[in-house]
């Protein structure tokens with residue numbers, strides 16, 4: 001059985017590598033790992049760290065591409081890969097343009113698509129944009145849906161997806177987190193980023209606030225509000241705010257201009273995944289608009305404040321390990337301050353079970369794919 005796994009961005013690589021590794025361990029499976037490289041540098045960081053060498057690298061990153069550029073490039077180039085390789089199945093992850101256009105290219109050729117992290121939804125197709133539409137399109141095309149949570153499964157059932165095609169697996173990001181933590185433990189290193197100000201602040205006993213922000217809907221006013229909140233928090237005197245800066249200039253330019261000069265704020269280059277996991281482990285609280293970080297922080301018992309107005313991850317909010325706080329700088333500061341100053345409020349958010357999986361998602365996904373293929377084979381030979 002030949003399976004083509006396609007990924008283009010950092011989070012897709014993080015969430016796909018455990019599945020690639022698992023499928024490669026299975027007998028009778030040939031895995032072709034293919035990257036569109038929709039993001040280049042921060043994707044390469046992940047691939048190098050986890051030893052994921054792509055069999056095919058399409059190098060599709062261009063200077064300031066439009067969504068149309070990315071979609072048409074992926075349709076054409078993945079189309080060529082599909083025509084050459086003729087895989088039995090394609091796997092895509094999440095909600096990127098790579099995932100959506102790859103699913104379309106496979107659909108045009110009658111090749112079945114499995115969707116990792118299926119069923120995440122907000123209640124409006126406009127937010128997050130364009131990701132909400134991307135993942136809904138993939139759901140219409142896919143014939144195997146790997147839902148990370150019961151909420152995601154129920155979203156798919158409400159859209160009349162065949163219940164027999166939905167597999168409740170947990171999120172592969174937890175598998176990735178465990179794998180990287182185990183590798184770090186084996187190597188007996190805790191690779192905190194090499195930033196003199198950060199190390200000195202932590203050595204002085206300052207408490208670490210880890211922040212990330214990159215989402216398209218936060219460009220402009222949202223990023224400005226996040227920066228104002230970061231400065232106000234840094235003024236407390238007992239914390240250090242660390243912010244790995246996303247390379248997109250719509251983020252990096254305003255963030256560096258607003259925060260570059262504050263002694264209690266450490267602006268970091270994008271961290272490799274091991275460094276990021278180490279920072280998560282060290283952080284007291286996490287403020288983020290990232291999807292993946294909303295899933296990882298609870299797995300390490302870190303309260304997470306979500307810098308967005310909507311989230312397709314209500315499980316963390318319902319469980320009590322995340323709060324959706326929006327983009328008002330006063331509210332961001334107030335919510336963070338409450339967690340830093342009120343130990344009971346902190347404990348209530350940090351002691352909650354992680355709703356996003358137990359680290360066995362990739363195994364379950366591989367079992368489901370091979371089980372479905374064996375079922376088809378059995379039906380074909382009449383057993």
Ligand SMILES: CC(=O)N[C@@H]1[C@@H](OP(=O)(O)OP(=O)(O)OC[C@H]2O[C@@H](n3ccc(=O)[nH]c3=O)[C@H](O)[C@@H]2O)O[C@H](CO)[C@@H](O)[C@@H]1O
Nearest residue numbers: 011012094095096128131244270271272273276290291292
């Ligand atoms: C709408 C939405 O929410 N969509 C999400 C979006 O991804 P995202 O928002 O999670 O993206 P990022 O925040 O870029 O990545 C996060 C990962 O990167 C690691 N990290 C972070 C900073 C750093 O300096 N070094 C790192 O290593 C970090 O631990 C984490 O695992 O697309 C995905 C693919 O389809 C979807 O799954 C996912 O729904």
